[in-house]
Amino acid sequence: MQNPLTPEVLADPVALTRALVDIESVSLNEKAIADCVEEVLRAVPHLTTHRYANTVMARTDLGRAQRVVLAGHLDTVPHNDNWPSTMRGDLMYGCGTSDMKSGVAFALHLAVTLPDPRYDVTYLFYEAEEIESRYNGLTLLADAHPDWLTADFAVLLEPTYGIVEAGCQGVLRATVTTTGARAHAARSWHGVNAVHAAGEVLRRLTAYEARRVTIDGCEYREGLNAVGIHGGVAGNVIPDRCDVEVNFRYAPDRDPAAAEAHVREVFAGFDLVVTDSAPGAAPGLDAPPAREFLAAVGAAPIGKLGWTDVARFAAMGVPALNFGPGDPNLAHHRDEHVELTKIRDGAATLHRWLAPA
Numbered sequence: 001m002q003n004p005l006t007p008e009v010l011a012d013p014v015a016l017t018r019a020l021v022d023i024e025s026v027s028l029n030e031k032a033i034a035d036c037v038e039e040v041l042r043a044v045p046h047l048t049t050h051r052y053a054n055t056v057m058a059r060t061d062l063g064r065a066q067r068v069v070l071a072g073h074l075d076t077v078p079h080n081d082n083w084p085s086t087m088r089g090d091l092m093y094g095c096g097t098s099d100m101k102s103g104v105a106f107a108l109h110l111a112v113t114l115p116d117p118r119y120d121v122t123y124l125f126y127e128a129e130e131i132e133s134r135y136n137g138l139t140l141l142a143d144a145h146p147d148w149l150t151a152d153f154a155v156l157l158e159p160t161y162g163i164v165e166a167g168c169q170g171v172l173r174a175t176v177t178t179t180g181a182r183a184h185a186a187r188s189w190h191g192v193n194a195v196h197a198a199g200e201v202l203r204r205l206t207a208y209e210a211r212r213v214t215i216d217g218c219e220y221r222e223g224l225n226a227v228g229i230h231g232g233v234a235g236n237v238i239p240d241r242c243d244v245e246v247n248f249r250y251a252p253d254r255d256p257a258a259a260e261a262h263v264r265e266v267f268a269g270f271d272l273v274v275t276d277s278a279p280g281a282a283p284g285l286d287a288p289p290a291r292e293f294l295a296a297v298g299a300a301p302i303g304k305l306g307w308t309d310v311a312r313f314a315a316m317g318v319p320a321l322n323f324g325p326g327d328p329n330l331a332h333h334r335d336e337h338v339e340l341t342k343i344r345d346g347a348a349t350l351h352r353w354l355a356p357a
């Protein structure tokens with residue numbers, strides 16, 4: 001394949017976004033796009049480029065006091081009659097336009113066009129963000145080449161519609177189980193109905209008052225919800241077991257242990273098993289590169305409510321935030337698109353931040 005990432009395309013973040021979108025890269029099929037990105041980066045004299053599986057890393061080594069990461073995932077969710085890209089006025093449509101080839105284009109454009117950034121920069125183009133964590137390029141790097149991730153601050157170029165979304169909330173999933181005793185429905189007084197017992201679990205959820213927590217000026221809004229319920233044996237049997245699946249989204253002032261203790265307190269008296277847990281990340285806006293980044297953006301940050309790879313960096317001690325041109329509400333939708341002005345403005349913001357003083 002002729003590499004579509006020509007010098008003219010690399011010079012224009014809009015054209016570059018479109019070229020990246022039109023290289024198909026549904027998760028686990030990132031080889032072609034990683035090949036194109038790697039070839040471009042290896043030709044840049046001011047960068048040192050390495051590749052691991054389908055993740056490409058390029059870095060400057062200018063001896064700056066601080067190092068920042070610009071990171072974007074190369075994969076997309078499966079197409080939905082929305083590929084290749086199309087243009088309608090100021091909008092570019094297609095799978096990956098928002099999430100997140102437009103963000104990837106920022107990093108690749110800067111990598112090629114900015115030989116003397118004011119910080120040392122590590123550009124990371126990684127695979128398999130949209131699927132299970134064990135495939136995620138950052139997970140693989142944390143094992144194989146943790147030194148590639150060393151930095152003082154990281155920007156993940158996920159869609160945020162041009163504002164800074166800082167930190168992220170933690171996630172805890174648990175199953176709350178009630179038990180009883182089976183009996184024929186015609187003689188129900190011989191049994192104990194576990195589905196009825198789950199009523200108290202639901203009442204506690206309904207009465208639950210979720211916190212709103214402000215950290216570094218960013219509000220995080222928690223939520224504790226039933227997301228599934230399962231019970232019942234047959235149409236004529238009093239059920240002896242009911243499982244309520246609970247999902248807790250928690251602000252980053254709680255760690256996973258504190259989140260679990262809180263959920264156990266809410267459901268005191270019930271059997272509870274934690275089935276999944278992922279820590280959140282504090283906004284981390286104190287690092288000097290983060291403060292300068294906020295100044296370059298010129299708008300107040302907000303708290304990230306979903307879980308993102310920001311938390312992986314936070315777990316490695318690297319404060320990180322999300323900043324990208326796409327609208328997060330359009331990610332994974334059939335009519336996914338990005339505004340060309342958001343691409344141009346965002347690229348200019350990053351350039352302002354990284355250009356030599």
Ligand SMILES: [Zn+2]
Pocket residue numbers: 073099100129158159
């Ligand atoms: Zn994404």
